[in-house]
Amino acid sequence: MESNLETSGAARLGGRGTFALLAAHCAGMVDMVALPVWVGTLIGSYHLDPQEAGGLVTLFLAAAVASSVVFAPRLNRLPARASVSAGFGVAMLAFLSMAAVGDSYAAMAGLHAVAGFAVGCSLSFTHGTIGRSRNPHRLFAAAGLALGCFAIAFLGVTPGLVALHGGPILFRVFAGVMAVAAAVCAMAFPVLKAPHLEMSTAEPSFSPTVWSGMLGVACMAVTQAMVFSFVERIGVDRGFGLAAVTSVLIATGLVNLLPAPLAGFLELHVPARRVVLGGPLAQATLALVITQSSTLAPYAAAGAVFVAVMIFTHTFAFGVLARLDVTGRAVAATPAMLMTGAAVGPILGGTLVKFLGYGSLGIAAVLMAVAAMLCFSRLERRAVPAGASA
Structure with a gap:
């Protein structure tokens, strides 16, 4: 069995x-x-x-x-x-x-x-x-940590x-x-029975709240790809030196090991809604620092933690969506949320840089942050931890 x-x-x-x-x-x-x-x-x-x-x-x-x-x-x-x-x-x-x-x-x-x-x-x-x-919150955090370890091995070899x-x-x-x-x-691979659905054999449609949460994650993914795709170019073009920029990228890989387990540890201590509302704001702030800095220190500090904000926030968002939709279909669409951003972000960022320069990426990040926060603001106001049952 x-x-x-x-x-x-x-x-x-x-x-x-x-x-x-x-x-x-x-x-x-x-x-x-x-x-x-x-x-x-x-x-x-x-x-x-x-x-x-x-x-x-x-x-x-x-x-x-x-x-x-x-x-x-x-x-x-x-x-x-x-x-x-x-x-x-x-x-x-x-x-x-x-x-x-x-x-x-x-x-x-x-x-x-x-x-x-x-x-x-x-x-x-x-x-x-x-x-x-x-x-789901804690298991997704463990998956994030596993991906960070895999990334270090993959990029090292x-x-x-x-x-x-x-x-x-x-x-x-x-x-x-x-x-x-x-x-x-x-x-x-785990074999799970489908959840019991009363009075109907059809699974319910997503609520507007679930759709809003999914769209908020997608907005953050666009910002993530739009800005991070040009972190290296920004540093090199501003004369920080290839060695310094490479060190920032290495530091990014090491820092990325931390947010997933930290999100798992804080699951029962921090309201998930507060995290998902603060995440886009922190992401936009770091994007502005990266794109507007004329010296190495602020660029390096913001660049090293930029990806970590997305990992930390998405872990909480994943837990919220899993709780709101017990069928699992909302979080099953995670690839659509994240990879839409990964596909759109570089093209959008490249167009902005071509016509308006690197500074325009920070402005676009602020606009995407506003959109993400509006989406996440529709999530429940109860301060329920992401791991709690619905």
Whole structure:
């Protein structure tokens, strides 16, 4: 009998099931970890121009968003373990094919779309299952910490492999990550029964409050991608020096290990609504410092913690959405929320920088923060911790 099979919608996961969810989260969110190496490899090893390289990654992200839109509403109607394993399996084959097709841009584009759709499917079921656990806030915080550790290992090894063996090795590494995730999930991904719905076999539509929370997360994701995509360029173009800018990026990776476990620790001590309202404000403030600084110290301090604000705030937002929608479908749409921002942010930021300069990114961040805070303001006013039951 499956050790992690549960009879209720809110499930207590065993160690094997929890490990499978963490592995699936790391594989599914690989774009957040690998984006600089990914784009750099397409430009340096495949000799694509920045627009072409960015276009391939945008195809991956757009396909993941479309996949999340398709599969998130079907979270409780399809077999999660089979869907997650199959998604990672298809992504593995797509990445292996990328390593073999050479310089064919059309083939690369099609394979990026296939990989993105497959990963989006797996990630939707992963986040939906986390959302239906007994404590989604704390489990999502653990997943954030796992992703931070994975990022350090990935970024510590992969650039050297690409320099030594060429561009195709990156896609073989991606394929290996997907293969491990597929195997782990096939053996241990949690199997949960659908939540009981009284008087109807149809799942209820999302409330306006849930939609507002989801839109607030998407607004923060746009700001995150819009500003962070240009952190390196801002530092270099303002004469801070490549070594100093690289040190800021390294510091960012180390700082990013902290917000997820901190959010888990503060779950019962800080009202979630206060966090999600303060997060966009802090994000916009840091964006202004990054884009307006003419000296290294404030730029470095704000740049090192910029991503951490999003991780911390999103952990609380994830817990709130999981509590408001017990079916898990809202948090199953997490890939759509985050990857929409990842796809839109760089294009929006690039357009603003091209015509208005780096300072315009800070102004745009303030406007997005206002939109996010308006969305989050519709969440319940009760100071209920994110891990409490509805």
